[in-house]
Structures are given as C-alpha cells and as structure tokens.
Amino acid sequence: MPHKTFFWFFFPTGLAMILFIGLPIVSSFFQSLHIENEQVLMEVENCDPFGCKMNVRVDVEATQKLKEENPLGRFNGFGTYADRNHLAFDEIKEAWNTSPTINEFKDIVLNLPFYKALLFTLTFCFAVTPPVIILGFIVALSINTLSKSIKGPTIFGTILPMIVTPLIGSLVLFWMIDSQGIIGATIQILFDDPNLSLKASSGLTWITIIIYGIWHNTPFAFVVFYAALQTVPQDPVEAALIDGASRYQRVRYIVIPHLYPVATFIMLICLMDNFRVFEPIIGFKAEGVAQSLSWMIYQDLRNENKMLFGSAGATSMLTIIGIAILLTPVLIRTWREFKTER
Amino acid sequence: MDSKINKYSKELIIINSIFMLFWLTISIFPFIWTFWGSFKVKADFFSRADWTYALSGFNTLIETGATTTFKAYIESWTEGEFGRATINTMIVTISVVSISLFLGTLGAYALSRSTYKYTFYILIAALIFRAMPHITLVSGYLFPFFQLNIWGILPTTIIVLVAINQPFTLWLLYSFFKTVPKELDESALIDGCTYFQAFRYVIMPVMWPGVITAGLFSMMLAYNDFTVTALLLNQQNYTMVPKINAYLGTVEHGGNYMWAVASVVSATAPLFMIVMFFQRNLISGLTAGAVKG
Numbered sequence: 001m002p003h004k005t006f007f008w009f010f011f012p013t014g015l016a017m018i019l020f021i022g023l024p025i026v027s028s029f030f031q032s033l034h035i036e037n038e039q040v041l042m043e044v045e046n047c048d049p050f051g052c053k054m055n056v057r058v059d060v061e062a063t064q065k066l067k068e069e070n071p072l073g074r075f076n077g078f079g080t081y082a083d084r085n086h087l088a089f090d091e092i093k094e095a096w097n098t099s100p101t102i103n104e105f106k107d108i109v110l111n112l113p114f115y116k117a118l119l120f121t122l123t124f125c126f127a128v129t130p131p132v133i134i135l136g137f138i139v140a141l142s143i144n145t146l147s148k149s150i151k152g153p154t155i156f157g158t159i160l161p162m163i164v165t166p167l168i169g170s171l172v173l174f175w176m177i178d179s180q181g182i183i184g185a186t187i188q189i190l191f192d193d194p195n196l197s198l199k200a201s202s203g204l205t206w207i208t209i210i211i212y213g214i215w216h217n218t219p220f221a222f223v224v225f226y227a228a229l230q231t232v233p234q235d236p237v238e239a240a241l242i243d244g245a246s247r248y249q250r251v252r253y254i255v256i257p258h259l260y261p262v263a264t265f266i267m268l269i270c271l272m273d274n275f276r277v278f279e280p281i282i283g284f285k286a287e288g289v290a291q292s293l294s295w296m297i298y299q300d301l302r303n304e305n306k307m308l309f310g311s312a313g314a315t316s317m318l319t320i321i322g323i324a325i326l327l328t329p330v331l332i333r334t335w336r337e338f339k340t341e342r
Numbered sequence: 343m344d345s346k347i348n349k350y351s352k353e354l355i356i357i358n359s360i361f362m363l364f365w366l367t368i369s370i371f372p373f374i375w376t377f378w379g380s381f382k383v384k385a386d387f388f389s390r391a392d393w394t395y396a397l398s399g400f401n402t403l404i405e406t407g408a409t410t411t412f413k414a415y416i417e418s419w420t421e422g423e424f425g426r427a428t429i430n431t432m433i434v435t436i437s438v439v440s441i442s443l444f445l446g447t448l449g450a451y452a453l454s455r456s457t458y459k460y461t462f463y464i465l466i467a468a469l470i471f472r473a474m475p476h477i478t479l480v481s482g483y484l485f486p487f488f489q490l491n492i493w494g495i496l497p498t499t500i501i502v503l504v505a506i507n508q509p510f511t512l513w514l515l516y517s518f519f520k521t522v523p524k525e526l527d528e529s530a531l532i533d534g535c536t537y538f539q540a541f542r543y544v545i546m547p548v549m550w551p552g553v554i555t556a557g558l559f560s561m562m563l564a565y566n567d568f569t570v571t572a573l574l575l576n577q578q579n580y581t582m583v584p585k586i587n588a589y590l591g592t593v594e595h596g597g598n599y600m601w602a603v604a605s606v607v608s609a610t611a612p613l614f615m616i617v618m619f620f621q622r623n624l625i626s627g628l629t630a631g632a633v634k635g
Contacts, residue, residue, distance in 0.1 A: 001452060001455045001456040001457070001537065003458070006456045006458070009448045009449060009451060009452030009537070009541075010449045010452045010464070012444075012445045012448065013446060013512065014449065016445060016501070016504060016505040016508055017471055017505055017508050017509065019505065020483075020501065020502050020505030020506065021471045021474060021505055021508075021509075023482070024478075024479045024480075024481075024482025024483050025474070025482060027483075028479075028481050028482035031481070031482070031485055071485075071488075071489060072485065138361070139365055142361055142362055143362070145350055145355075145358055146358075154362065154366065155621065156618060156621055157369055157370045158365070158366070158369055159617070159621075159624070160369055160370060160373060163562060163566075163613060163614075163617050163624075164373075164566070164610055164613065165568060166568075167568045167583055167587060168566075168583065168586070168606050168610060171586070171602070171606060172372045172373060172375075172376050172606065173372055175379070175387070175388070175603065180388035180389065181387075181388055182375065182396065215368065219369070220628070223625055226625075227625070227628075275475070276475035276476070278475075278477060279568055279569075294475055294478075297477045297478065297480075297481050298477055298573070300481075301481060301573055302572075312481040313481055313482070316478035317478075319475055319478055320474065320475075320478055323473050323474065326473075327469075327473045330473075331466065331469065331470070334466065338465075
C-alpha cells in the first residue's frame, strides 16, 4: 500500500491515539513538575479598644489572581517526586539513620503512602496470578471433558465474573461478605464471634481483595487455556495412549508442555492488568487499609474543588515506570513473534 | 482411536461434575443472590439475625405487605434518576462502538495490507498505549479539559473512550484482516479500484464477523467503564457505573443502599443478555491472539 493511502486510512485512529493517549502522558509529566500555588498572605492591622495587633490573613483576591495567571501552579522541578507522599527520599534517609534495626526501618518505610501503596499493588499482582493460572487450567480441562450440549451454558456461567466491571463485581461480593450479608453472618455463627468481620483487620481485607482478584481473573485464563487445548496435537496423545500412559501422564507430559507458552502469556497479561488494581478497593470500601498506586491518583483527583494535579501527575509517572518494567517481556515476546513471521 | 481418547472413566466423570458444580456455584451464585436480594428490603438482604430472612422476605413482608417488592427499583429509577444514567450509558456506548469501529476498521485494514516496516512500530506503539493504566491518562486529561472548558460533558468522554479503545480494536481487527485473503482486494485493485473502493466493495461485505467481535469488546469497555466516566463527567451526566458508586457514597441511608443493589441488577442484566448472544465472538476475540497487551 502506498504511503499516502496508508496515511489517510490510518490518520483518524492515529490522531485519536496521539491526542488522547500520547499527549495526556506528556501533559501528566508536565503537571508533575508543577505544584499548586501558595496562598498569598498579607498582614492586616486589627485594632480594637485594647490596642492594635498585626494579623496574617489569606489574601483571597491575590490568590485568585495568581491562580488565573498561572493555573498549573508554580514550577517545582522534581520536588513532587521526592516529597513525603511519593518517593520520600528525606524520610527514608532519616529512618535509615535513626532506626536501630532493619525491621523498624522497614516498618517506617512501608508506612509511607507511596511505598504502602506499592506494597499492596505488588502483593495483589503476585498473589493473584499463580492461582489464576492453576485454577484457569483446571477449569479449562474440566469443561473440555463435558459433553457438547452443556458446554455452552457452562462456559457462559464461567465467564460471568470477567464481564462485569470490577466495581460491580466487587460490590456483589462485598454485599455477601458484609458482616450482615450471607457469608459474613455465617462465618460469625461458625466461629461464634459476633465481632468477627472480614473488614475488621487489614490482613483479612487484603485476603478478601485477593480472592476477589482470583475470582475476576480466572475466566480470562480459562478462555485462553480452553482455546489452546483445542490446538493440542492428537497424534502424540494417541501414541502415548498406545504406550500405556495414564490420563494423568498424558496431561502432565504432553498437554502441559504444549501450554507453557500460553501460560507465560496469561501470566504477563495478568501481572500487567492487576498492576492497575483500583476499583475493588472502592467496591470493598477498603481505602483505610489497602491503597494501590491507581487509587492514590484517583484520591488526588476526586475532589473537584481541590485537585492535586502535580501529585497525581507524579504518581502517574511512577506507575507508568512500573508498567514499563512489566511490559518489557511482553514487548520482547511480540517482537520475536513478528520477526519469525516475516 | 479417537473415541478411546475421549472416553472417561466413571470416577473421573463424577469428580469432574462435582468440581464443575462447585466452580459454577462460585462464579454464578453471587449474581443470583444479588438478583434475589434486590426484591427485598435492606433488613432482609443484610439480615444479621437469620440469613434465611433473605430467602423468605420476613422483614419485607412486615414493611411492605408482600414477600417481594419493587420498591428499590421504582425509587432508584425515579428519585435516584437511574433512568437518566441509563440513557447516558446508551448514548456513550452506542457512540463509542460506532466511532471506534469506523476508525478501527480503516486503520487496521491499512496496517494489515501495508508491507512497510513502520506498521510494525505502530503496532508496538499501540501495545504500549494499551498497557497504560486509564487513571494515569485521566490525570493527564483533567487539567487541559478544565482549561478548554470541555470537562463534564458526554462528547468529551465519548471521544476519550474511543481513543482509549483504539489500540485493542486495532490489534483485534489487524489479526482478523490478516486472515482475509489478500487476493480478494488485490484483484479488485487490478480491476481498477482505488484502495478505498476495494475496502468498500470487497472487504466490507466479508468483515462482519471480525467487526462484531471488536464491537463487543468496545461495548464492554464503554459500558463498564468507571475510571474515565467517574472523573470526566459531572454528576448530572453520570453513566450507570459511577451512578451506582454515587448511591453508596451518599449517607448510609437504608433506601439508598438498596438502590445500589437494584441498579447493579439493572445494569448487569442487559450485559449478560448481550454476552449470551455473542458468547462465541467474545471467546474468539479473546483467543485471536489479539489479547496481547
């Protein structure tokens, strides 16, 4: 296809992507270099019968004017990245110098907002992915053995957790595990402890969100495994059967090796998608004990009157760096596939 | 031989059926439970005293005089203005699907037919774009949108969702167009068609299976979106998902809680219907290798 024709065919979608995906990233970066204007203070003399006092007040007019002149705020360089809510270099240095044991140092660092969120995000990513792969594989094997007539409805039932949006999915589960919902109440009766609640401790909340993550992601792994199972070559399976291999042996030594590349693919996608975990935290009302990087950005932006563009931009950039690290293996993989195709 | 491979022992069938029932319970039961509970009052759906109240509708009977009630539905659709959110969702979903399919088919067709090296780099760039968390993009939108005074309205959200959706649509349709034989449009070109005519008269009639799949995914993205709609729309223009979240945000008012339950059912029911019809497309789309990224 000539360059010119290609250009006109591709122009609309390319423009949309540059304007609304490429530019926002740049804009985010610029925002992260700025910080909100300081309020303009002025000294006012307040006189009453007992004498005069100098008071410091916020000059509303001047603050407003400054905001209008310079809506993005003042230039701050990489200051926002280093502040307490992000990488917190000073705090870490201080903690390193003052804390006597490594554990205490760890405690201090992991209580800083950014590191706390990073810890949860990574825990979620790495706790959800392995069970998703194993469970997805078992479900795929299991559905593959069903008779044709019930396969369709079963697959439909299986993929439901994936097609609802994470917010609704987590709400539906949250209502059940609520201390007054069906599962929550049953657990209380089972353990005979009226105060036991999955919301009570941060550990339990983390586990709940991780279970939700497994519930939500397994259907995706299932679908990909199920499709891959249809491509397993039948000849080696037959040969193994003739040689007397049991069903377990056939799965273990023929099917699983065939599915290895698919499993790595699912793992990479899962890690990348779960790195942006955010909606379950809102659905489970877990803001208090579990924060993720995406949630931090949302928190900076949700208040219409006081949006912290600088802070949100800095967290966004740091999140993108995290995504880039997770994305590299995917890119290398795609690159190789393309090279072999050509 | 084939029959023997697919023959299963009795024990295996039993274990398998038990596992399948167990799994389906986990994946479906929460939805059935919510559906059932949406016809009860809050005291039943969240009944600490006895969970069987939720089945029998004990408190519902006391409060409303019947064991099932449509109160939550009626109130959320009238007082809660859920109808408005539904209309907004419909506008957003239909626009996003049609615009992103229009842009996507043109772009993906060009990508699949061009033999130059830059197509490869474009596809890699699309993969990177696809991986960007939506919330980081939103943090980049807000400031310029406020400055341009286009924040809070539906068209902005629609165009943003279309753009966010493009990388995935491109990949999906790209791998689909690769399966359409080149000879088809090449012969049209030899007969004197322009590229656009070849696309219009030769490719368009055969592209619908791929387009339906891509449309399904665009629909799910637009319909399910929370991040973009919650932050880019103002309260009056909220679509269904942020609206449900808004019900929960307002004071712990008993009625509102059930509004959210009823709206969750109202919002998921159409989605499940559509997926039931297009299940085959959904699965083929997920496995087309297009999910890369």
